[in-house]
Amino acid sequence: MCGRFAITLPSDAMAQLFAAQPANDLPQMPDYNVCPTNAVHAVQAGDSGRQLVSMRWGFLPDWYKSESAGPLLINARAETLAQKPAFAAACRERRCLIPATGFYEWTKAGDGARLPWYIHRSNAAPMAFAAVWQSWGADDPIKTCAIVTTAANETLLSLHHRMPLVLEPQDWGRWLGENGHGAARLMQPGAAGILDFHRVDPAVNSNRASGPELIELFENGDIPRGRLI
Template sequence: MCGRFAITLPADAMAQLFAAQPANTLPSVPNYNVCPATAVHAVQAGGTGRQLSAMRWGFLPHWYKSKTAGPLLINARAETIAEKPAFAKACRDRRCLIPASGFYEWTKAEDGARLPWYIRRSDGAPLAFAAVWQSWGSADPVKTCAIVTTAANQGLSAIHHRMPLILEPEDWGKWLGEDGHGAARLMQPGAEGLLDFHRVDPAVNSNRAEGPELIEPFGEEDIPRGRLI
């Protein structure tokens, strides 16, 4: 799954990277602890080109009477997204990209303590998560989204059995619906060697934590980067 991530790119850099027109109001960056139910940056295709706008991370199906009427849907499984009533139409018609610098996952120590890891591209490039979105509410509609996840590749499976669906630049147009059909074929685990990871400070276990120190290596003298011991 993906339950927390970081975004450090300035908004104009994101707009340039995705060749998108930025909205006037976007979430503040950098944000080293992006949490569910908060606003995230999202890229979607439109009649006038790609748009970079804010969406609420937590997909709200149209039948929800309130934002808390059901489970907080922050992820959508690639294997079942096309059949799930909440996501099926969005999977066909409303796909978007969510930029990220990296994301967090957790393992458990022998004493049950949660040990956070920061995961990023090995080449240092930004990540583009595949996502779906839904406009919810009639009086004051809000765009909401969920990140698509796949089975983890072999390298990441030591930390978690799921991972976000990460798309390469040549696949962005296909996912956004600009390059015809075939988005379903993109829903595969990331290539081996795509990601690197290292332990980070347990301070990030709190959704109130903030600051660049959250993504810095923690205990590097004991735990080498890129593998578990």
């Protein structure tokens, strides 16, 4: 799954990377501790080209009467994306990309302590998570999104059995629907070796924590230990 991530790339650099026109209300950057319900950067396709916009991380189906009317849908499983009533239409018509520098996962120590890990591309390049979005609300609609997840690849199995679907640049257009059909074929775990990870300070366990120190290597924390959570 993906419950927290970091994005440090400036908005103008994101717009350039994805060849997208930036909106005026993008979230402030950098953000080393993006949490559910936060506003996130998202890339969507449109008639006039790609747009870099702000979306609420937490997908709201159109039948929700309020933002808390049902479960908080921050992730959507690739295996059932096209069948789940909440996501089926978005899977066909409203796919987007969520830029990230890296994401967090947790294991649990023998004493019950939560041990945070930071996962990033081995070459330190930015990531693009596959996601789906939904416009919600009649009077003042907001765009909401969920990150698509797959089974973990061999690299991350020691941390968790799920991972976000990380798309390579050559696949961005297909996921966004710009290059015809075939998005379903992209919903597979990434190849082992494209990601790396290291232990980080338990300070990130708090959703109020911030700052670049959250993604720095935590001393003596470079080998997965404990049980998965």
